[in-house]
Amino acid sequence: MSAKSEIMDRIRSALTDVPDVRAADDVEVVWRYGQPVQLPEGNVLEVFIERVEDYHATVVSCVADDLPDAIAAGLKATGATTAVLPAGLDRDWLSAASGVEFTTEDAGPLSADELNTLDAVVTASAVSVAETGTIVLDHSPDQGRRALTLVPDRHVCVVRSGQVVSGVPEAVARLRGAVEAGRPLTWISGPSATSDIELSRVEGVHGPRQLYVILVREGN
Amino acid sequence: MTAKPRLTPAPPPGELIDSPRFPVAARRELGNTAQRRNLRLATHTIRDKRANAVGEMENWEQLREAGGAIKNRVLRHLPEYLEQLEESLTRNGATVHWARDAAEANRIVIALVQETGSQEVVKVKSMATQEIDLNEALEESGIAAWETDLAELIVQLGHDRPSHILVPAIHRNRSEVREIFLEEMGRYGTPAPPGLDDNPTNLANAARGHLREKFLRAKVAISGANFAVADTGSLVVVESEGNGRMCLTLPETLISVVGIEKVLPSFDDLEVFMQLLPRSSTAERMNPYTSVWSGASEGDGPQNVHVVLVDNGRTNALADPHGRQALRCIRCSACMNICPVFEKVGGHAYGSVYPGPIGAILNPQIRGTDSAVDRSLPFASSLCGACTEVCPVQIPIAELLVHMRGKVVDAKKAESKGVHMPHAEPAMMKAGGWVMGDHRRLEAAQLAAKAGGGVLGRFTDHIGPLPWPLSKWTNTRDVPNPPTKTFRDWWNVNRADQVEK
Numbered sequence: 001m002s003a004k005s006e007i008m009d010r011i012r013s014a015l016t017d018v019p020d021v022r023a024a025d026d027v028e029v030v031w032r033y034g035q036p037v038q039l040p041e042g043n044v045l046e047v048f049i050e051r052v053e054d055y056h057a058t059v060v061s062c063v064a065d066d067l068p069d070a071i072a073a074g075l076k077a078t079g080a081t082t083a084v085l086p087a088g089l090d091r092d093w094l095s096a097a098s099g100v101e102f103t104t105e106d107a108g109p110l111s112a113d114e115l116n117t118l119d120a121v122v123t124a125s126a127v128s129v130a131e132t133g134t135i136v137l138d139h140s141p142d143q144g145r146r147a148l149t150l151v152p153d154r155h156v157c158v159v160r161s162g163q164v165v166s167g168v169p170e171a172v173a174r175l176r177g178a179v180e181a182g183r184p185l186t187w188i189s190g191p192s193a194t195s196d197i198e199l200s201r202v203e204g205v206h207g208p209r210q211l212y213v214i215l216v217r218e219g220n
Numbered sequence: 221m222t223a224k225p226r227l228t229p230a231p232p233p234g235e236l237i238d239s240p241r242f243p244v245a246a247r248r249e250l251g252n253t254a255q256r257r258n259l260r261l262a263t264h265t266i267r268d269k270r271a272n273a274v275g276e277m278e279n280w281e282q283l284r285e286a287g288g289a290i291k292n293r294v295l296r297h298l299p300e301y302l303e304q305l306e307e308s309l310t311r312n313g314a315t316v317h318w319a320r321d322a323a324e325a326n327r328i329v330i331a332l333v334q335e336t337g338s339q340e341v342v343k344v345k346s347m348a349t350q351e352i353d354l355n356e357a358l359e360e361s362g363i364a365a366w367e368t369d370l371a372e373l374i375v376q377l378g379h380d381r382p383s384h385i386l387v388p389a390i391h392r393n394r395s396e397v398r399e400i401f402l403e404e405m406g407r408y409g410t411p412a413p414p415g416l417d418d419n420p421t422n423l424a425n426a427a428r429g430h431l432r433e434k435f436l437r438a439k440v441a442i443s444g445a446n447f448a449v450a451d452t453g454s455l456v457v458v459e460s461e462g463n464g465r466m467c468l469t470l471p472e473t474l475i476s477v478v479g480i481e482k483v484l485p486s487f488d489d490l491e492v493f494m495q496l497l498p499r500s501s502t503a504e505r506m507n508p509y510t511s512v513w514s515g516a517s518e519g520d521g522p523q524n525v526h527v528v529l530v531d532n533g534r535t536n537a538l539a540d541p542h543g544r545q546a547l548r549c550i551r552c553s554a555c556m557n558i559c560p561v562f563e564k565v566g567g568h569a570y571g572s573v574y575p576g577p578i579g580a581i582l583n584p585q586i587r588g589t590d591s592a593v594d595r596s597l598p599f600a601s602s603l604c605g606a607c608t609e610v611c612p613v614q615i616p617i618a619e620l621l622v623h624m625r626g627k628v629v630d631a632k633k634a635e636s637k638g639v640h641m642p643h644a645e646p647a648m649m650k651a652g653g654w655v656m657g658d659h660r661r662l663e664a665a666q667l668a669a670k671a672g673g674g675v676l677g678r679f680t681d682h683i684g685p686l687p688w689p690l691s692k693w694t695n696t697r698d699v700p701n702p703p704t705k706t707f708r709d710w711w712n713v714n715r716a717d718q719v720e721k
Contacts, residue, residue, distance in 0.1 A: 146469040
């Protein structure tokens with residue numbers, strides 16, 4: 001007998017007490033999915049900024065017209081002189097960043113070693129969560145494949161205000177499409193960190209040690 | 221005979237299943253003063269943080285309720301969710317393997333690594349691979365497994381065993397970590413910077429330097445998964461340092477070892493568990509990094525993706541309609557952090573990779589009650605119930621401890637097969653039942669106790685150590701003197717007139 005059929009047999013004989021009804025009729029789950037969460041204070045954007053800063057990441061806000069200046073300032077503030085760009089990132093965003101040498105993957109993917117020599121990465125993002133200060137990448141073309149936002153030590157990340165939701169449930173609902181399309185997700189809450197030594201929090205281990213978030217306030 | 225030279229640091233000798241009974245191991249661990257101090261500091265810090273993180277959530281109880289119910293639904297209908305998971309993963313380009321036990325899981329993983337031609341793997345922290353002792357199986361096959369989580373690295377380089385499921389090096393302090401890094405890192409790769417001090421930031425940087433070359437050259441990674449989503453065929457890894465992302469992203473081959481109870485029905489269910497897990501485990505609003513991947517993603521990350529679904533005793537636990545609740549566990553570690561017993565003895569006393577209250581109910585279920593250590597675990601608790609209160613999926617841990625005590629007693633009875641083997645507690649209960657079953661016998665016993673109490677009361681206010689067999693009780697507890705007056709005497713003096721005739 002194959003391992004699978006044997007395990008399935010074991011499971012079925014372990015569950016003889018369970019009535020032969022649909023799972024949803026057998027066990028009720030009392031929960032309304034996808035609902036906004038009640039934020040304790042302030043509006044969604046204010047809470048988002050406060051919570052991202054709680055993780056010791058930098059957050060700046062700007063209007064859409066000022067985004068190129070904000071990105072230039074962000075690269076400068078993190079001390080980056082080289083950066084990698086996802087293929088689908090709007091190149092106009094980088095028009096103000098003089099003194100930074102940009103690398104792309106137009107001629108083919110960079111190796112991990114090559115990525116390791118670059119200072120920073122600039123990306124857009126998919127969805128952000130105010131309550132937890134989380135930014136989610138769905139690795140669309142303006143965010144690039146996962147290695148780009150992992151190996152370089154500085155991540156300058158652009159979040160549009162319309163992408164910020166109140167809590168995790170709304171974010172999960174918005175992300176379903178990307179997952180169904182087979183795209184991976186990376187949820188980022190502050191720079192990489194560890195509490196493994198005496199439970200004392202240290203920021204910066206393997207992932208980018210500096211996270212610089214630019215919140216673009218759109219419309220009113 | 222000379223032993224084969226090792227590729228990775230050797231863990232302590234012996235198998236966990238052969239560990240001594242909990243009381244014996246606990247006494248050994250209690251002798252380690254530094255460890256007791258480290259544990260006390262760490263567990264108290266995380267307790268307070270967890271209370272704050274959970275206190276922020278107005279709907280915490282509803283979340284726990286939902287989390288418990290979703291897991292119950294999965295466990296009671298496991299075959300259909302596992303079939304769906306396999307189908308979705310396969311559609312997404314992953315290959316699914318099934319393993320009846322640890323040995324089979326290890327054989328599958330070893331064969332997959334050998335197919336790639338690689339002689340080393342990088343590892344994401346994973347309880348399932350520790351449970352099956354994968355690292356040692358790989359070592360015996362000539363494959364070096366490198367742990368990449370900071371605490372796992374401390375444990376591996378320290379020739380040690382993990383003592384906690386979330387913070388495996390919780391029993392070590394910063395100066396011990398410094399010594400381990402200075403002594404061992406250079407033997408297995410990039411050495412620690414000379415002059416390394418014990419500042420946690422500098423220690424973390426030393427780990428970053430040591431592991432980076434391993435990440436950049438690795439061809440194969442091995443992970444577990446916090447959740448396996450049936451409808452979208454996705455695996456989820458929740459982590460902090462980015463070592464998980466390195467392993468899940470850079471190598472060409474990714475092998476994930478996942479217990480069959482890790483399934484969630486739908487991607488939507490993540491909204492419940494991604495609120496419950498981070499606040500219960502690291503006590504943060506959200507952990508720094510969470511990765512979700514659905515098989516192989518074109519042009520992004522490993523293209524050779526395997527998932528090994530492991531039973532290894534989980535179906536034993538599933539067969540007990542009451543005990544199966546323990547399989548709801550999402551490995552957050554809140555129960556061990558709050559436990560007054562764990563706080564004193566640490567994780568090594570439990571003889572398993574799953575220590576603390578959840579380990580005390582899970583191990584005897586998945587491993588059975590044949591070993592001395594598994595028989596002792598359900599008794600490794602004062603039944604104070606703090607674990608039950610903090611469990612994010614509402615596992616009634618204290619209740620299950622009592623349930624498992626019953627099962628251990630039954631197993632012992634079955635073994636003695638008719639040979640009368642009196643056990644002190646049941647014998648005392650039986651005697652008590654006989655005395656209390658008749659008011660004359662009770663009054664006679666009370667009279668005797670009253671006399672004893674009157675005599676003792678002149679010398680002391682409590683009864684200290686008594687001779688065997690009563691010493692089994694009194695060695696760890698004081699017993700108050702019997703009262704000089706029974707409740708009936710007191711009632712007759714104070715309340716008799718209030719009784720309605």
